[in-house]
Amino acid sequence: MSWDADSSDEELMLCYRDGDAGAFDALYRRHRGGLYRYLLRQCRDAGVAEELFQDVWMNLIRARSGYAVTAKFTTYLYRVAHNRLIDHYRKHAHAAVASFDDEDCEELESLPEQRERPPDAALDAKRQAERLLALVAELPDAQREAFLLQQEGGMSVEEIAQATGVTRETAKSRLRYAMAKLRQGMGEWR
Amino acid sequence: MALKDPMRGGGPPQEHRDPRLTRLYRAASGEEPPARLDAAILAAARREVGSRPRAVGSFLRAWRMPVAIAAVIVLSVSLVTLMMEEGRDPISEAPPPVAPPAAEAPVPPSADAVKELRDAPSKERAAVAQPPVAKPEPAPAPRVSVPGSRGLESKEPGAPAPAPAKTAAPFPSAAQEQRQADDAAGRRALPQPEPASAPRADRESAPPAPARALRAPPPAAAPAEAARARSEAGALRSDRPLAGGLQKSALLSELEREPPEKWLERIEELRRQGEAAVAGEVLAEFKRRFPNHPLPAGLR
The missing domain is CATH 1.10.10.10 (Winged helix-like DNA-binding domain superfamily/Winged helix DNA-binding domain)
Known part of the structure; x- marks a missing residue:
């Protein structure tokens, strides 16, 4: 499977799953800024944001072999980030957990x-x-x-x-x- | 406080956006992850797949398809060329169908001749037992097929002789092939005779087969089976007058491509005409060619 600059996120991730590290490079460059800012504004600490950012991508890398297109890639990526953020909140007894749980x-x-x-x-x-x-x-x-x-x-x-x-x-x-x-x-x- | 909700009622994603807020937000948010983080994550991704950077991968991807297409084309052209050469050889390089080697003429009686003697009526035994007439019988041009001739010429002297079925076949009809197969089966059942073309003295002091083959010159080393087939064909097609003024070769030529039923009709017709001897010979030939075909009660 080949890809180019116009390939969708899902195609890039499938290429990476199949062993094409170049596809991951392209995918990472598309989403690195948005994901980082999302985490930075949610946790409000650059150091923590970097740690969470790296965790999210590493989770993605480790899960590559089992990746299948079941949803839009951004949904998948930000769901991983959301879960990682919730874990962080719980670990640090962050009040935001209550905010997420309540309407x-x-x-x-x-x-x-x-x-x-x-x-x-x-x-x-x-x-x-x-x-x-x-x-x-x-x-x-x-x-x-x-x-x-x-x-x-x-x-x-x-x-x-x-x-x-x-x-x-x-x-x-x-x-x-x-x-x-x-x-x-x-x-x-x- | 009443809120004027622009998103109320749902709708496409555009209706949930405020272009001014989006523009302002994009202008305000330019934070990026540090470069060291990028490098660490990309390195981890490459380690995970154990691949090299994209430069090499993209090069291989770019050339994979053209190289594959070129390989397929080269293989196809080579294959077609080889097939064309193989198919052209028997026609373009085959020697003339006539002009059998001189050693062919004095062929001593072979095992096939013995078999033919056993099968043929007593009247014909004398003719078959005689050495075949040296007069070569030109085979009809369209029927001549010498698929093994090139192989005979190009083979090394020590190479084993080809199978009889692949040698000269002056009568390539299905009946003839059936007869040759039957002959081959009969030869296998009988003690294997020496090649008919080999002189007796040579046979008596014959070394093992490869050495014997080396001693014989390639043209003279034509397989005994081919000579036997040619002599047999000559015997069948010779214009020997038969009883009743009919010629066996003419009859056989007439019936050669006919189905067995036609043969039987012809035999019956000959009998009705009082040509019992000819009918008997044709019947004998019929039995040789169609050994498994049932015979009418009157002909058994």
């Missing part, structure tokens, strides 16, 4: 507190980006995860549900609240 559809009144309107209306894009990242960091873990899976993994609601092991409605609710909070937080700068 966190709190009222939108509990949104992050309103920021002061910046003095300069022509705030540059960099400061807007910084503001957005701050808002993302303040999101509940489950909502933030849904948002990051959409942004970094390019996943749909159904794929987010598969990757995080929840129903489609739960995933949709988390994503909806996350987007609403971010829009509300950034709205004053629109």
